[in-house]
Amino acid sequence: MTSAPLALIIFAAGAVAGSLGALLGLGGGVFLVPFLNLGLGFPFGVAAAISLTTVIATSSSVSAARAGKQLINMKLGMLLEVATAGGSLLGGVTAQLVAQSTLQRLFGVLSALVAVIMLSRLRRRNVILDPTVDPGVLGGRYHEAESGGVVTYRVKRLPVAIGASFLAGSVSSLLGIGGGFIKVPVLNAWCGIPLRAAAATSAFMIGVTATAGAVIYYGHGQLVPALAAAAILGVQLGSWGGMRFGAAASVKWLKVLMAVVLFVISVMMLARGIR
Amino acid sequence: MSGTLDRGAALPGAQGGDPQPLEVVVGLVLRAGVTLSSACLAVGVVLSMFGASAAAADILLHVGVIVLLATPVARVVASIVQYVGGRDWPFAALTAIVLLELMASVVAALVFNKRL
Numbered sequence: 001m002t003s004a005p006l007a008l009i010i011f012a013a014g015a016v017a018g019s020l021g022a023l024l025g026l027g028g029g030v031f032l033v034p035f036l037n038l039g040l041g042f043p044f045g046v047a048a049a050i051s052l053t054t055v056i057a058t059s060s061s062v063s064a065a066r067a068g069k070q071l072i073n074m075k076l077g078m079l080l081e082v083a084t085a086g087g088s089l090l091g092g093v094t095a096q097l098v099a100q101s102t103l104q105r106l107f108g109v110l111s112a113l114v115a116v117i118m119l120s121r122l123r124r125r126n127v128i129l130d131p132t133v134d135p136g137v138l139g140g141r142y143h144e145a146e147s148g149g150v151v152t153y154r155v156k157r158l159p160v161a162i163g164a165s166f167l168a169g170s171v172s173s174l175l176g177i178g179g180g181f182i183k184v185p186v187l188n189a190w191c192g193i194p195l196r197a198a199a200a201t202s203a204f205m206i207g208v209t210a211t212a213g214a215v216i217y218y219g220h221g222q223l224v225p226a227l228a229a230a231a232i233l234g235v236q237l238g239s240w241g242g243m244r245f246g247a248a249a250s251v252k253w254l255k256v257l258m259a260v261v262l263f264v265i266s267v268m269m270l271a272r273g274i275r
Numbered sequence: 276m277s278g279t280l281d282r283g284a285a286l287p288g289a290q291g292g293d294p295q296p297l298e299v300v301v302g303l304v305l306r307a308g309v310t311l312s313s314a315c316l317a318v319g320v321v322l323s324m325f326g327a328s329a330a331a332a333d334i335l336l337h338v339g340v341i342v343l344l345a346t347p348v349a350r351v352v353a354s355i356v357q358y359v360g361g362r363d364w365p366f367a368a369l370t371a372i373v374l375l376e377l378m379a380s381v382v383a384a385l386v387f388n389k390r391l
Contacts, residue, residue: 004325007324056346057313059347060308060309060343061309063301065302067299067301070298074301075366078366078369078373081369081370081373082372089380093383207347208347208350210347211348211380212376212377215380216384216387218340218384219381219387225336225340226320228336229317229320229340232313233313233317
């Protein structure tokens with residue numbers, strides 16, 4: 001049975017990951033997997049499985065709180081979910097057949113790559129300021145509290161969004177993360193979607209994405225319910241706190257913080273995977 | 276997708292106005308699933324740490340995890356119902372594909388399950 005101290009450590013780690021995740025528009029898995037795998041020494045598959053369940057919980061509670069505020073682009077989300085769930089299925093099966101060190105190296109490479117993308121596009125906003133612009137079937141508009149204005153956007157380069165979503169879905173199940181750290185920069189940088197809408201839509205999608213993967217880990221017996229429970233409850237608490245603070249934080253500051261954290265994770269994962 | 280011109284013309288106004296029914300339904304499903312699952316997990320984790328009944332704790336923890344895994348599936352099903360109700364066939368079809376993919380992962384889980 002699970003010892004009380006271990007459950008409390010995982011609960012606390014979940015709370016930290018959840019609050020960071022909510023602040024950055026991620027599921028929090030990108031922090032939790034390295035902590036469980038490198039910090040506490042769980043096998044990568046067990047860490048990934050726990051993390052995927054916290055991604056589902058965060059996605060569900062965050063999206064429930066945001067529903068009705070138009071920040072989530074549901075139509076775009078449902079369309080891209082076809083790609084993320086398909087990728088997730090592929091990644092979930094592949095994860096059962098690949099060595100742990102391979103997954104660690106992949107984790108390291110991808111997190112560094114995304115950190116570079118984030119830093120290189122720090123000042124882009126991708127906003128159509130005229131509120132009368134027709135956003136089209138897949139575009140959207142929402143009220144932004146910071147500027148007090150209505151933000152309207154159209155979706156550009158849909159095939160790029162679909163490709164990135166498939167990749168994000170595969171990586172999600174392989175590595176136990178939400179995949180937001182691939183989708184959000186791509187949707188923001190290349191597809192014309194404002195960061196907040198991209199993050200909210202990604203957070204909405206990753207629940208379904210992570211489920212396709214988590215179910216496979218559960219079937220394989222790698223999902224330990226007691227450990228997952230401690231992590232989920234911690235992440236729920238943390239993301240609740242992060243959400244309250246997140247609306248007031250600046251987008252640029254968030255991007256820089258995200259990039260720094262990803263670099264650190266990258267180095268640690270590569271060091272372990274190559275050894 | 277541009278086949279329904281009359282609905283397309285009504286879109287910009289509808290998007291800027293009241294919350295759409297789909298968002299409300301999806302929000303309710305997600306909240307209900309997470310609340311039920313978290314309650315099971317919280318009681319289960321407390322029982323497993325301090326309680327005497329390991330079997331009850333184990334059942335609650337598994338139920339909590341299964342309810343959590345079922346929550347996004349329920350959200351997808353609710354979306355299909357909403358899209359069919361609104362006669363939005365392209366999106367009903369897309370969402371149905373997502374449901375099929377989730378079912379395929381259940382099949383993959385059963386294949387990997389060594390206890391079967």
